Amino acid sequence: xxxxxxxxxxxxxxxxxxxxxxxxxxxxxxxxxxxxxxxxxxxxxxxxxxxxxxxxxxxxxxxxxxxxxxxxxxxxxxxxxxxxxxxxxxxxxxxxxxxxxxxxxxxxxxxxxxxxxxxxxxxxxxxxxxxxxxxxxxxxxxxxxxxxxxxxxxxxxxxxxxxxxxxxxxxxxxxxxxxxxxxxxxxxxxxxxxxxxxxxxxxxxxxxxxxxxxxxxxxxxxxxxxxxxxxxxxxxxxxxxxxxxxxxxxxxxxxxxxxxxxx
Amino acid sequence: xxxxxxxxxxxxxxxxxxxxxxxxxxxxxxxxxxxxxxxxxxxxxxxxxxxxxxxxxxxxxxxxxxxxxxxxxxxxxxxxxxxxxxxxxxxxxxxxxxxxxxxxxxxxxxxxxxxxxxxxxxxxxxxxxxxxxxxxxxxxxxxxxxxxxxxxxxxxxxxxxxxxxxxxxxxxxxxxxxxxxxxxxxxxxxxxxxxxxxxxxxxxxxxxxxxxxxxxxxxxxxxxxxxxxxxxxxxxxxxxxxxxxxxxx
Numbered sequence: 001x002x003x004x005x006x007x008x009x010x011x012x013x014x015x016x017x018x019x020x021x022x023x024x025x026x027x028x029x030x031x032x033x034x035x036x037x038x039x040x041x042x043x044x045x046x047x048x049x050x051x052x053x054x055x056x057x058x059x060x061x062x063x064x065x066x067x068x069x070x071x072x073x074x075x076x077x078x079x080x081x082x083x084x085x086x087x088x089x090x091x092x093x094x095x096x097x098x099x100x101x102x103x104x105x106x107x108x109x110x111x112x113x114x115x116x117x118x119x120x121x122x123x124x125x126x127x128x129x130x131x132x133x134x135x136x137x138x139x140x141x142x143x144x145x146x147x148x149x150x151x152x153x154x155x156x157x158x159x160x161x162x163x164x165x166x167x168x169x170x171x172x173x174x175x176x177x178x179x180x181x182x183x184x185x186x187x188x189x190x191x192x193x194x195x196x197x198x199x200x201x202x203x204x205x206x207x208x209x210x211x212x213x214x215x216x217x218x219x220x221x222x223x224x225x226x227x228x229x230x231x232x233x234x235x236x237x238x239x240x241x242x243x244x245x246x247x248x249x250x251x252x253x254x255x256x257x258x259x260x261x262x263x
Numbered sequence: 264x265x266x267x268x269x270x271x272x273x274x275x276x277x278x279x280x281x282x283x284x285x286x287x288x289x290x291x292x293x294x295x296x297x298x299x300x301x302x303x304x305x306x307x308x309x310x311x312x313x314x315x316x317x318x319x320x321x322x323x324x325x326x327x328x329x330x331x332x333x334x335x336x337x338x339x340x341x342x343x344x345x346x347x348x349x350x351x352x353x354x355x356x357x358x359x360x361x362x363x364x365x366x367x368x369x370x371x372x373x374x375x376x377x378x379x380x381x382x383x384x385x386x387x388x389x390x391x392x393x394x395x396x397x398x399x400x401x402x403x404x405x406x407x408x409x410x411x412x413x414x415x416x417x418x419x420x421x422x423x424x425x426x427x428x429x430x431x432x433x434x435x436x437x438x439x440x441x442x443x444x445x446x447x448x449x450x451x452x453x454x455x456x457x458x459x460x461x462x463x464x465x466x467x468x469x470x471x472x473x474x475x476x477x478x479x480x481x482x483x484x485x486x487x488x489x490x491x492x493x494x495x496x497x498x499x500x501x502x503x504x505x506x507x508x509x510x511x512x
Contacts, residue, residue: 009375151341154316158335159358160406169357173345263410 036221043230046223054212058231061194061208064122065239068129068189073183075130076137084145084171085163100133109200125197125208132193133186140182144175175257180247187239195232209235218244264292264329266411266443267313272322274308281468285322288462288471295437295444295455298470298498300464309469310335310413313316313445316445330409331443334404337479338416342388346388346400348374349384355407373406374399375501378432385432394425398432400445405436412437414446418453429454434483451504455496456488463503472507475499 004062026032027039047054079097083090085227094259105128148171156166167209198210209228216224276432278379289357290296290313298306311317313324314333314477342351352373356366377398388396397417404412410503418426434457448454454461463472479487479511487493 074455147343151339152343154314155312155335155337155341155354157357158316159355161358163360171344176345191505205476245285254389256389260390 035220036220036228041131042223043226046221047227048075050224050227053226053232054209057207057209057212057228058235058239060122061191061198061210061232062123062235064129064208065191065194068126068133068193069239071126071130072137072186072190074135076134076182076186077179078261080141080145080175081167081172084167090142097145099148100131105132105196106200109197113201121201122179124201127195128200129190129193132196133190136182136185136189137179140178140185141175144178145171147178148174158208177247177251177257180243180250182245184240184243187243188236191232191236191239195259266269266290266292266331267324267326269309269313269324270310270322272312272324274305274312274317275320282363283469284314284319289306290443292377292443292459293441293461295446295457297446297448297461298452298464299448299451299500301448301466301504301508302470304464304465304466304469306449306469310415310445310447314413318497329338331407332407333405334406334409334412336397336400336412336414336417338419338472340388340400342396342399342403344360344388347385348379348391351388351399352401352403352406359407370402370406371455373402376436377402392425394421395430397421397425397429398445401433402409405440405460409470410443412442412444415445416449419449426453427488431484433457451497451500455493456483457499461471461500461503463500463507465507472510473503475503 024039024041027037038046079093083094108131109124109128112127113121113124114126152174153166154172156170159171194208196212198208199214209232212228213225213232216222216228248258253259267290269288269290271285271287273286274282276282286309289435298309300306307431307477308317313329314320314335317325343354346354349367349370351455352369353366356369361369371381371384374381379395379398379402383391383395383399388399391399400417418429421429429506430453433444438441446454446457458475462474464470465472475496479492479496
């Protein structure tokens with residue numbers, strides 16, 4: 001690892017350790033009740049005590065998040081490609097995509113849950129998370145497809161390329177940096193969407209992490225709340241890093257954003 | 264032999280701005296024709312019309328035999344940044360469904376012909392200098408074996424040293440492949456060095472201000488730049504351009 005690479009990992013880690021140590025000692029010194037602010041050690045204890053049930057909830061949330069993200073990716077890219085082929089389709093549908101985006105998901109959650117039915121709550125959560133995750137993919141990919149070098153399009157036409165070849169060999173790679181950037185936003189939003197939908201659905205049949213937080217809150221198990229919260233944050237960070245890595249791997253050879261500048 | 268004609272070609276853009284013409288031009292097979300004019304006179308538009316990328320508002324382009332195979336080189340190298348040099352050069356062959364082994368061979372040959380080393384084949388465009396990128400762009404045009412090569416101010420963004428060296432290489436390729444070249448430029452010196460014929464355009468909407476044939480040696484080297492014939496040609500072209508500017512004013 002290079003010196004700057006090491007510093008990049010070490011400095012935030014040191015900050016984290018300092019904050020946790022300060023937190024632990026503040027709680028001990030001022031004897032802050034567990035119900036107000038549990039010490040990090042108490043949170044770790046709650047995490048190990050409830051490990052199986054928390055992991056099961058983590059898996060539920062992760063599964064819906066990943067499904068919603070995958071669905072958003074496929075539908076967003078497909079719709080963006082359709083938009084790039086037909087201005088009329090874009091004019092007809094884009095405003096509705098925006099409406100879907102700007103309507104708060106909490107507000108439509110009860111409606112979706114009623115339509116889908118409480119017995120299929122996972123499907124309702126999936127739909128809600130998809131609605132939240134879908135738009136960044138659509139708008140970024142649409143912008144990317146439209147940003148293709150016009151001279152390259154001319155060149156492809158000159159050499160007799162079909163619309164399909166232009167889309168696949170030219171517009172799609174041109175849009176890739178935009179799409180990957182949209183995916184980083186969308187991955188986080190899929191998780192947020194899932195959690196908000198779990199809250200919004202507010203049903204005892206949901207078993208995700210958000211529901212663990214609500215449940216622990218109702219029982220005043222604050223340490224457990226924090227444990228679930230920490231898991232959610234970790235999950236969000238993991239999703240972000242996975243997508244950032246994917247972006248780096250896909251663009252490292254050619255895109256300015258990912259190429260290390262030569263000294 | 265006449266390859267084709269532009270007949271009373273004119274282009275008006277949507278806002279009603281006249282960009283070009285009316286404009287008549289005869290394209291001789293095997294000539295190196297420079298279209299010389301000030302910025303905004305519609306030179307590039309003329310080239311796009313000849314390539315068939317733009318349908319003129321009025322007039323027509325007539326090819327005397329079949330429409331020739333056209334290669335096009337833009338002012339920017341216009342390479343795909345995600346593809347290697349080799350893949351970029353192979354593009355026209357891939358689009359024409361040339362079998363892969365044959366396409367690889369032809370792309371490698373085109374790379375060598377523009378003076379690039381085999382080790383450049385697997386590099387990405389961003390790793391190359393501006394002059395080398397332009398060479399890749401020319402190699403891509405040559406890989407498709409065009410008979411008519413259209414070039415839109417290809418060396419305008421390059422430093423003078425790269426430009427001189429590319430000019431000489433371009434003349435060699437033009438000779439070897441017996442190409443017809445239509446070369447858009449705003450440089451009097453470049454047109455005097457390269458062309459067998461120079462057509463000067465008036466400021467927009469571009470019309471023909473005049474044309475001159477340049478006798479000069481068929482294969483010009485750096486020597487040509489030093490010769491009295493070259494200076495005389497530069498003088499004549501400059502006068503043509505000046506007269507065109509005056510007539511338009």
